[in-house]
Amino acid sequence: MLLLTTTGRRSGRPHTTALGYYPDGERLLVVGSALGADQHPDWFHNLQANAEVTVETGVFTYEADAVPLEGAERDEVFARLVEADAGWGEYQAKTSRTIPVVALVQRQAGPPGGADSFAELLIKVHKTFRRELELIRAEVAASGTAGLGAQLRINCLTLCQGLHNHHTGESMGLFPGLRELHPELATEIDALQAEHDQIGVRLEALEKLLSEPSPDLATEVDRLADLLIAHLDHEEAALLSYL
CATH class of the missing domain: 1.20.120 (Four Helix Bundle (Hemerythrin (Met), subunit A))
Structure with missing residues (x-):
């Protein structure tokens, strides 16, 4: 689980959401399922307006770019996620919208926010x-x-x-x-x-x-x-x- 902090697209205030995630190489993947609702979750709308986010994994806190996956890449990754947990497919079946998959890419190398001891x-x-x-x-x-x-x-x-x-x-x-x-x-x-x-x-x-x-x-x-x-x-x- 991670904490994703976005900037409110209307308020300009930070909004923090707890999300499950999947490691994918040097990036993390999160899914905007909203339990199969017909609207994208607020955090996804926020990052569409401002892709600069903060990610807290527990050990490290760092700034990241939130990159919604598109086209064939999104479909291939989502298929892998459904294979890992069929629940994602069940959510997609509930709605006509395409459930977004977002890659969180750390903005600098190394583990900022790391411990000194x-x-x-x-x-x-x-x-x-x-x-x-x-x-x-x-x-x-x-x-x-x-x-x-x-x-x-x-x-x-x-x-x-x-x-x-x-x-x-x-x-x-x-x-x-x-x-x-x-x-x-x-x-x-x-x-x-x-x-x-x-x-x-x-x-x-x-x-x-x-x-x-x-x-x-x-x-x-x-x-x-x-x-x-x-x-x-x-x-x-x-x-x-x-x-």
Whole structure:
């Protein structure tokens, strides 16, 4: 999930929207589905008027150009997105408008907004997970028994993949390094690794529920949220002073 900030085409004020996204080489792709409504979402109208946007991925914040894909390129990319999640095709079938696909292209090389230390980076990543989890929690609660739309499914899957990648990196890199430098942390690191394993079980359970409507989805999201928030708090208390 990312936060996309556009400039209001009438007000001139910044407007921020949370969107699921697909990495595509050096650019990110977002979809203006509006759940299959007959009107484009406001954020798309805004970027048509002013293509300069701000993208927040959690770790990095940067300025980007928003480029709506056109013609054969749009059709080819949208077909790939439908293959990844049939919900996008369902939304397109609901409306006569062509659902836009927008490429977000970073305006300068490198990771502006990056962290100056690993401690700062960890805090930024954790802040993003907390924010995304609360957004998804609210979206799942609001969806009720209607089932998940494609946008919410991709938001959930993005969170699951992000957590998996983050914890894999910690387990394979950060934790072994800290064990070597600070043997006194062994007990804490063992406990944090056990929490990673528990969160992994909850992520697998959540991913299974995303394929079709389930009354258990909200409960599973709550279980993951409670476990993850406790883990993030524990990790920060245990490790930040050593990073």
